[in-house]
Structures are given as C-alpha cells and as structure tokens.
Amino acid sequence: MKSRFWKERIFPVVFMVAVTVVFISVVSGIYLSTRDMVKLNESLFLKRAVLYAADITxxxxxxxxxxxxxxxxxERLDSEGLVNHFEILEDNEISGYAVFAGGPGLWGKIEAVIGFTEMRDKLTGVEFIKQNETPGLGARIAEEWFKEQFRGKMGPFVLVPxxxxxxxKEVNAITGATRTSNFVLEIINQSLEDIKEGEWPKLR
Amino acid sequence: MNSAVYPLAVFFAAVFTNNILLANYLGMCSFLSVSRELKTSVGLGAAVTFVMATTSLLNWLVYHYILLPLDLDYLRFIVFIVVIAAFVQLVEMIIERVSETLYAALGIFLPLITVNCAILGVCLFMVIRDYDLLSSFTFGLGSGIGWFLAILAMAGIRQKLARARVPRGLEGAGITLIITGMMALAFMGFTGMIKL
Amino acid sequence: MAKAKVKKVFLDSLGKQNPVFAQVLGICSTLAVTNVLKNTLVMTMGVVFVTALSNFTVSLMRKVIPSRVRMMVETLIIASYVIIVEIALKAFVPDIWRQLGPYVGLIITNCIIMGRAEAFALSNPAGISLVDGLASGIGYAYVLLIIAFFRELMGSGTIWGYQVMGSWWTNWSIMVMPPGAFFMLAVFIWIVKGLLLTHEEKKS
Structure with missing residues (x-):
C-alpha cells in the first residue's frame, strides 16, 4: 500500500521537481556563461546607434x-546618473547632439536615437533601438532606406506611398505598415518641435 | 493617449484590428481541427477566453513581482508555460468537483489549451509590449474574445461548406485556410478604427 | 539501428507524412515571420534544433517519466531548449534576435514538437527518435522556406533582401500582410495534395 502511494503521489512530484532543477540549472549555466557577451552586444548596439544618428561612419x-x-x-548624465543626451564632438568642439526619443508604436513602444546639429537646424540621423513591430512589415522601419530619409532634413515630414x-519633406511610408510609419513620423515630428524650441526630445 | 482609455483601446484592438489568430496566426492548430463543429467551437472558445484572461493576469504578477526583481527574466518561457499548465490542471480539478454540466461542456478542452500557442503568445506579447496590469488583463480578455469570434465565425461557415463542392485538393485544411485569409482581410477593415 | 528504418523515417517526414501539408500542424509560431526569408530560416533552424533534441531527451527519459506528469515534463524539456535557442541568438546574432522578438518563445507551443514527442519519442529508442525529430523539423522547415520564398519575392520583390524583380514588377503588398500567409499556405497545400491525388489515381 505504501509503495503504491509512493509510486502514484510522491514520485511524480519528486520527479518533476528533480527535472525542473536539472533543466533550470543547465539553462542558467548557459545564460550566465553568455551574459557578458550579451551585455557587450547591447552596449555596442547602442554605441553604433549613436554614431549612426550622428552621421559618423x-x-x-x-x-x-x-x-x-x-x-x-x-555622454551627459542627468541627476539620476542616466544618459540625458550625447554630445557629438568634432575636433573636440561640440558639433551636434544625440538624444533618446520615443512614443507609442502599433504594438509597443518605439524608441529611437535622434541626432541633430549644434545649430538645431537639421537632423543628422535617426536610429531605432527598441521596437516590437511586426517582423517583415512594421519592423522594416529599421531598414537603411527608411532611416536615411530623415538625414540632413528638418521636417516636419509628411507620409506618401x-x-x-x-x-x-516627403517620406516614403512602408507598404503594409502605414500605421507604424505614422507612429514613427509622429515621434520624429514631435522631437523636431522640441529641438526647434531648444528643448531635449523625450521618451513619451 | 489618455491612460484611463488605454486598457480599453488595447481590448478592442485585441478583439478586432490585432486579432491574435488572424493577424498573428496564433492558435492555428486547434482552430483548424476544432472549427469543424459549432458546439465544440463554442466550448473551446469559452475555455480559451477564460484561461487567457486569467493567465495573463497571473503571469503579469509573476513576471513583475518575481522574475524581474530576481533578475530571472531569461527563465520566463519555462515559468509562463508552467503557470499556464498548472492553472489549467487546477481549473480542471475544480470544475470536475463543482459542476458536472460545466465539466462536460468545458472539461475535455482544458488539456488542449496548455499547448494552444495563443495563450503563451498573449503572455509573451504582454511582457514585450510593457503593458501595465490592467492593460494586460484587457489584452488577455480581448485576445480570447477575438479568438472566440474567429473560431465561431469559421465554424458557422464550415457548417455551410459541408454541402458545398470544393476542389479535391483543397478539401479540409486548404479551404479553411483560404476562408481564414478572407476573414483576416475583412478584419483588416477595422484598422484605423482604434488608435493606440 | 537499421539504415532502412532511418531512411523511411526521413522520407515519410519529408513527403507523405509531412507535418505541415499532411497534418497541418505547428504552423502558428513560424507563419508570422514567413514574409522575410532570412527570419524564416533562423526560426525554422530553431525548430529543427528543438524538435530533434527534445525528441532525443524525451526518448532517453521515457522509461522513468511518470505518466501523470508526462506532458509537464515534455513541456519543460521543450521550453529549456527554446531558452537555449533564444540565448544563443541573443549572444551571437543579436540583430536577428531583435527582429524576431517574441516569436522565438512561441516555438515552445509549436504542436509538431509536442506531437513528435508524444507520438514517436515515447515509444522508440533515443537514436531513431533523434532522427525522427530532425526529419520532422526539416520537413517542416522546407515547406515554410518555400512559402517564405514566394511571399518575399511577390510581396517585396526581393530574395534574401536583394532586389531581384525589375522595376516593371508591382509588389503585391497583400503577400507580406497576414492574409497573404493564409492564401499562400492554402495554395501550397492545394498543389501538393493535387499532385498526390493524381499520383495515387495513376497507381490504382
């Protein structure tokens, strides 16, 4: 009787716990061993984005x-120690700035790094760093041709097919992702207004 | 967007414009096999809606109060699926004891639900889109209702289709997929109705 | 293990018993990314990896798993492998990982993986289960790659991101949008089934 109780009630639970522990430790091991690499990737990704937005090769x-x-x-930090904006240097003089800007997208938040000149009269570039748009549709905002449309201009932009x-001032929308294109345009146009008024664009 | 309206907008978007089945293809397997009959479709649809709404709530709490503080973000797949499976088992046991009619109506569908991709999909989307607690709940509920709506419509159409002559190669899955495609087209018509 | 058996398992999965067009299983998670060939390849490679190894692991453990928690254990095994895939993508190809977003996690609920574990791995030795998982994964992968090929070609005029269609070609936007996947899959199933049916008629 006791053995049956063991077999039907206790053993499955013990087994389940054991399997869980084994698998979670294996997965955690792999996670920890690649964690530094992932962190490095992320910081490199951000650096690339800032350089791209500042129009530096x-x-x-x-x-x-x-x-x-x-x-x-x-990097210029705010009072909480987070990056407030980036100063872009040319021969040790400030030639422009890059800041985080963002707003709602079709699915989730879209965040970008927006670069502009020191005179605040032109965008030097836009790079998207966070977006959850549909792969192959809205996610195409990350493609080169789309981002390049904003470089060296000062909107406000309007969408065309x-x-x-x-x-x-015309910007090619992405076919099949008109709404994502709209959201991106809104983020950029709002940031442009901030820039013109001498403020920092922000995450909305 | 006004924060008070946001959860509501998420709800309607999940039901119509961003239908989990028609725009994200989630929950296709059970959709294709179960939509053959109206009665079972209703049962499964109701069960999915219920489980989706509650597990999205549960998983939100687990994610934000356990996984994030402990920096265990990377384990979320395992944790979510285990929460879903455990919840489904629990509900099955409760229903079995409490109401025989409810068990007869929903009980058999519950095991099917653990492997319904739409449920896990909702949990993963809600995390990646940074919804707050209320929006996550309305998102889960809306997705469930959206899925319910799609399978209900499909079951209705398929009952009519039973007597129609379909090219032999298209019988079964083929024609169902084409109709689903048309439904997806129709639902795309709702785009623009809701601005998130 | 007998060579003939391996061959049979392989041919069945690629042909008549193909999980996609014979059983219409597991299309959920990957169908969403089939509008871009590159994303599809990465996703399907993930599926092949997870199907093969989870089949292998389930088969190794088949004699000790208590039937009461069988599904849970299988899910746990599958989820662990999917996490490994995600970690690997994050560490080695972060750009593609950013594109795929939540879809990698959805491999867990791919019915094929669970289906093969239940139908094959639970009653067969480890070696042949590995082969079966591999074959099912590949059978699944090539169908989706064909679909992705046509969707990208017709929807964006590109293959693997390179422009192949001339300027005379007008992109069929519907192909990259959700309905396109349904239509494409239906047409594919239609063609394959039609061929199989005529083939069988000739035989008899």
Missing amino acids: VPGKGAAVDKVYRSRVR EGTAQAE
Whole structure:
C-alpha cells in the first residue's frame, strides 16, 4: 500500500521537481556563461546607434566602434546618473547632439536615437533601438532606406506611398505598415518641435 | 493617449484590428481541427477566453513581482508555460468537483489549451509590449474574445461548406485556410478604427 | 539501428507524412515571420534544433517519466531548449534576435514538437527518435522556406533582401500582410495534395 502511494503521489512530484532543477540549472549555466557577451552586444548596439544618428561612419569591428565612440561622443548624465543626451564632438568642439526619443508604436513602444546639429537646424540621423513591430512589415522601419530619409532634413515630414517621395519633406511610408510609419513620423515630428524650441526630445 | 482609455483601446484592438489568430496566426492548430463543429467551437472558445484572461493576469504578477526583481527574466518561457499548465490542471480539478454540466461542456478542452500557442503568445506579447496590469488583463480578455469570434465565425461557415463542392485538393485544411485569409482581410477593415 | 528504418523515417517526414501539408500542424509560431526569408530560416533552424533534441531527451527519459506528469515534463524539456535557442541568438546574432522578438518563445507551443514527442519519442529508442525529430523539423522547415520564398519575392520583390524583380514588377503588398500567409499556405497545400491525388489515381 505504501509503495503504491509512493509510486502514484510522491514520485511524480519528486520527479518533476528533480527535472525542473536539472533543466533550470543547465539553462542558467548557459545564460550566465553568455551574459557578458550579451551585455557587450547591447552596449555596442547602442554605441553604433549613436554614431549612426550622428552621421559618423560606423566601423564594422567592435573594437573600432569603441575607439571612434570614445573620441567622438561624450555622454551627459542627468541627476539620476542616466544618459540625458550625447554630445557629438568634432575636433573636440561640440558639433551636434544625440538624444533618446520615443512614443507609442502599433504594438509597443518605439524608441529611437535622434541626432541633430549644434545649430538645431537639421537632423543628422535617426536610429531605432527598441521596437516590437511586426517582423517583415512594421519592423522594416529599421531598414537603411527608411532611416536615411530623415538625414540632413528638418521636417516636419509628411507620409506618401512607398516609392513616391520627391519633395524634401516627403517620406516614403512602408507598404503594409502605414500605421507604424505614422507612429514613427509622429515621434520624429514631435522631437523636431522640441529641438526647434531648444528643448531635449523625450521618451513619451 | 489618455491612460484611463488605454486598457480599453488595447481590448478592442485585441478583439478586432490585432486579432491574435488572424493577424498573428496564433492558435492555428486547434482552430483548424476544432472549427469543424459549432458546439465544440463554442466550448473551446469559452475555455480559451477564460484561461487567457486569467493567465495573463497571473503571469503579469509573476513576471513583475518575481522574475524581474530576481533578475530571472531569461527563465520566463519555462515559468509562463508552467503557470499556464498548472492553472489549467487546477481549473480542471475544480470544475470536475463543482459542476458536472460545466465539466462536460468545458472539461475535455482544458488539456488542449496548455499547448494552444495563443495563450503563451498573449503572455509573451504582454511582457514585450510593457503593458501595465490592467492593460494586460484587457489584452488577455480581448485576445480570447477575438479568438472566440474567429473560431465561431469559421465554424458557422464550415457548417455551410459541408454541402458545398470544393476542389479535391483543397478539401479540409486548404479551404479553411483560404476562408481564414478572407476573414483576416475583412478584419483588416477595422484598422484605423482604434488608435493606440 | 537499421539504415532502412532511418531512411523511411526521413522520407515519410519529408513527403507523405509531412507535418505541415499532411497534418497541418505547428504552423502558428513560424507563419508570422514567413514574409522575410532570412527570419524564416533562423526560426525554422530553431525548430529543427528543438524538435530533434527534445525528441532525443524525451526518448532517453521515457522509461522513468511518470505518466501523470508526462506532458509537464515534455513541456519543460521543450521550453529549456527554446531558452537555449533564444540565448544563443541573443549572444551571437543579436540583430536577428531583435527582429524576431517574441516569436522565438512561441516555438515552445509549436504542436509538431509536442506531437513528435508524444507520438514517436515515447515509444522508440533515443537514436531513431533523434532522427525522427530532425526529419520532422526539416520537413517542416522546407515547406515554410518555400512559402517564405514566394511571399518575399511577390510581396517585396526581393530574395534574401536583394532586389531581384525589375522595376516593371508591382509588389503585391497583400503577400507580406497576414492574409497573404493564409492564401499562400492554402495554395501550397492545394498543389501538393493535387499532385498526390493524381499520383495515387495513376497507381490504382
């Protein structure tokens, strides 16, 4: 009787716990062993984004990115120790700024790094660092051709169907992702207003 | 967007414009096999809605109060699926004891639900989209109702289809997929109705 | 293990018993990313990896798993492998991981993986289970890759991100949007089933 109780009630629970412990420790081991790599990837990704937004050619290799970043970018922290904005340096003089900006997207928040000149009269570039748009549709905002449309201009931008933009203020929307394009445009246009008024664009 | 309206907007978006089945293809397996009959579709739809709404709430709490503070974010897949499986088992046991009619109606569908991708999908989406507690709940509820709506409509259409002549290669799964595609098109018409 | 058996398992999974067009299983998680070939390849590789190894592991443990917690244990095994896939993507190809977002996690609920574990691994030795998992995964992968190929080609005029269609081609936006996947899959099943049916008629 006792053995049956053991077999039907206790053993499955013990077994389940054992299996859980084994698998979770294996997974945790793998996680911990790659954690530094993931952190490095993330910081490198951010550095690349800032350089891209500042219209500085981004080198392919990680070490080279670090070097360029250190010589061209100065991080300005706010009172809480977080990055408030980046100063872009040219011959040790401030030539422009890069800031985080963001707002709602179709699915979740969209966050970008927006770079602009010291005179606050032109965007130097836009790079998206966080977005959860549909892969292959809205997620195409991360594609080169879409981001390049904002470089060197000063909006406010209007959307036109993909492949028809001609005037400086026109931006090609992404076919099948008009709403994501709308959200992105709103973020950028709002940031532009902030920039013109001499404020820092922000995460909304 | 006004924060008081936001959860409501999430709800309607989940039901119509961003329907979990028609826009994200989640829960297809049971959708294709169960939509053959109206009665079972209603049972499964109700069960999915219930489990989705409650597990999204549970998993939100687990994620924000246990996983994040302990820096165990990477274990969320395991934890979510275990919470869902455990919850489903619990509900099955309770229903079995409490009401025989309810068990007869819903009970058999509950085991099917653990492997319904839509439930885990809702939990993963809600985390990645940074919803707050209330929005997560309305998102789960809305997704469930949206799924219910889709399977109900499909079951209705398929009953009519039973007497229609379909090209042989398209019988069964093929024609169901084409109809689903059309439904997806129709639901896309709701786009623009809700602004998140 | 007999070579003939391995061959049979493989051919069945690629052909008549193919999980996608014979059983219409497991399309949920991956269908969403089939509008871009590159994302599809990464996702399906993840599925192949998880199916093969979870089949292998379940088979190794098949004699000790108490039937009461069988499903839970299987889910746990699958989830662990999926986490490993996610960690690997995050560490080694962060750009693709960013594109796929939550869809990697949805591999867990891919019915094929659970289905093969239940139908095959629980009653067969480890070696052949590994082969079966591998074969089912590959059978699944090639169907979705074909779908992705046509969706990307017709929807964006590109293959693997490279423009292949000339300027005369008008993109079928519907192909990259959700309904396109349903239609494409239906047409694919139609063609394959039609071929199989005529083949069988000729035989008899």
